[in-house]
Amino acid sequence: MKLLITGAAGQLGTELRRQLAEGGSALGPMPEKLRHATVIATDVGQPGFENLDITDRHAVAAFVRRHQPDAILSCAAYTNVDGCETDRDGAFRVNALGARNLALAAAEVDAKLVHVSTDYVFPGNAKAPLAEYEQPGPISMYGKTKWLGEEYVRQFCPKYFIVRTAWLYGYAGKNFVKTMVRAGKARGALTVVNDQLGNPTNAEDLAHHLLKLVVSKEYGVYHCTGNGVCSWYDFAAEIIRLAGVNATVSPCTSAEYKQMNPDSASRPAYSALDNAMLRATVGDEMRPWQQALACFFENWKGE
Numbered sequence: 470m471k472l473l474i475t476g477a478a479g480q481l482g483t484e485l486r487r488q489l490a491e492g493g494s495a496l497g498p499m500p501e502k503l504r505h506a507t508v509i510a511t512d513v514g515q516p517g518f519e520n521l522d523i524t525d526r527h528a529v530a531a532f533v534r535r536h537q538p539d540a541i542l543s544c545a546a547y548t549n550v551d552g553c554e555t556d557r558d559g560a561f562r563v564n565a566l567g568a569r570n571l572a573l574a575a576a577e578v579d580a581k582l583v584h585v586s587t588d589y590v591f592p593g594n595a596k597a598p599l600a601e602y603e604q605p606g607p608i609s610m611y612g613k614t615k616w617l618g619e620e621y622v623r624q625f626c627p628k629y630f631i632v633r634t635a636w637l638y639g640y641a642g643k644n645f646v647k648t649m650v651r652a653g654k655a656r657g658a659l660t661v662v663n664d665q666l667g668n669p670t671n672a673e674d675l676a677h678h679l680l681k682l683v684v685s686k687e688y689g690v691y692h693c694t695g696n697g698v699c700s701w702y703d704f705a706a707e708i709i710r711l712a713g714v715n716a717t718v719s720p721c722t723s724a725e726y727k728q729m730n731p732d733s734a735s736r737p738a739y740s741a742l743d744n745a746m747l748r749a750t751v752g753d754e755m756r757p758w759q760q761a762l763a764c765f766f767e768n769w770k771g772e
Contacts, residue, residue, distance in 0.1 A: 470506045472683070473538035473580075475571065476545030477510035477518055480639035481585065484676040485542060486510060494677040495764055496754050500684040509536055512545070523567035533574035540581040540683045543571050546615070550589070553611040554734045560614045568618030572626035581628040583683050585675075588635035588667055588694070590616040593737020598668075598698065600745040601633075601690045609734040619690075630682045631690045632675075635742055636704065639672030640769060645701075646762070649708045653716035659709070663702035663720035666739045668694035671761035678747065678755065687750040692742035695758035707759060711766045 472489070476482045489508055493499045511521035511532075521532050523545050533541070546564055547553055553560035568584060575582040589612035590605040607613045622629050638644035653659055670693070678693050699707075702720040709716050727733060747753040756764070 470502055470540070470684070471509070471536070471538045472503075472506050473509045473511065473533065473536060473541045475511050475521060475523055475541070475543050478512040478515040478641075479544055480642035480644060481637065481672050481676060482510070482512070482542075482544040483641035484639050484672040485544070485679065488673075488676050488680060494673050496674060496677045496756070499677070499680045502684045503680060509538060523570055524562040526566070526570045526573070529570040530574045530577065533578055533580070537578050538580050540583065541571055541575050542679060542683065543568065543582060543584045546585065548611070550609060550611045550734045550736065551732065553609065553614065554732075557610050560610055561617075564611070564614035565617040565621060569621035569625060572622045572624070572629070575628070576626045579628070581630070581683060582622060582626045583630045583632060583679055584618070584622045585679075586619050586631055586633045587612065587615050588633055588740040588742050589737060590619065590633065591737055591740045593665075593740050595739045595741070598741040598743035599692070600743045601692055608737065611734065612737075628688055630688060632679060632682070632693050633691065633742060634670050634675050635667045635694045635740065636669045637672055637675065638669065638765065640765075645704070646708050646765065649705050650712045650714060653709050653712070653714040653718075657716050659705060659716060659718045660721050661702040661705040661718060662723050662726050663700045664722050664738060665736055666698050666700050667737075667741050668696070668698060669704050669758040669762060670695045671756070671765055673764075674755050674761055678751070681751045685751055689746060691746045692744050693747060693755065694742045694744065695761050696744070696753075696755050697758045698741040699758065704758075707762060711763060
């Protein structure tokens, strides 16, 4: 099987490459069909990777036509939520048009497309974890551009897996876990919002499930997050505890945070996801978020 990975230098792309090279994850072996997979790792301006700008429709079409992958794992995205508000055109090009370009190219060569999306496509007014059949309604530019990207994938590629995840962290790249550890060491005191609820997700767990999906024909929309719901404050407190950092973590409201950071984007108050489609198809092996986070700290070598 030939796999093309976009955003291969990022935290999810790095984790996918690691599992494909090592044959599995902490959750178990990867599918047998991927044992001898050919991996085409692409990113933009990263040494050691094939250069592919997903915002360039003609470049994407030519690249995919030349390599003829069996599947594309779309991990490239503009994920800076606040940055998307100030660079709306950039967010649109990457998150919406980039998805469109990959969908068109995948359809042309009859390839599967695994497109990674986000819980931020929901408005945040739910009271219980959201299944895949719930209606999106994004409130930030990040969420809006990712939602349009999903729509383009549905429209242009028949063999798609749209996989929404949330609060992702991994060994490579920047993420909330590393930020909290670094800030806790530097400042000794952290203030984190306690009225935004969701699901922390270990990139190792997510990558494991993406590889299960890509060898299947269970096309559709998926939620794939760590099991269990918490606030950013709960998440930060557990990070500091597991990291053994001598720092205090104090809660604040979203309104208080907005006063301290007036240019920050609006974020959903409740965007926890329910992995209903996984349970109904390839199986939900996503670990409870506390367990997955503890495993991360057991293996993370720091920065």
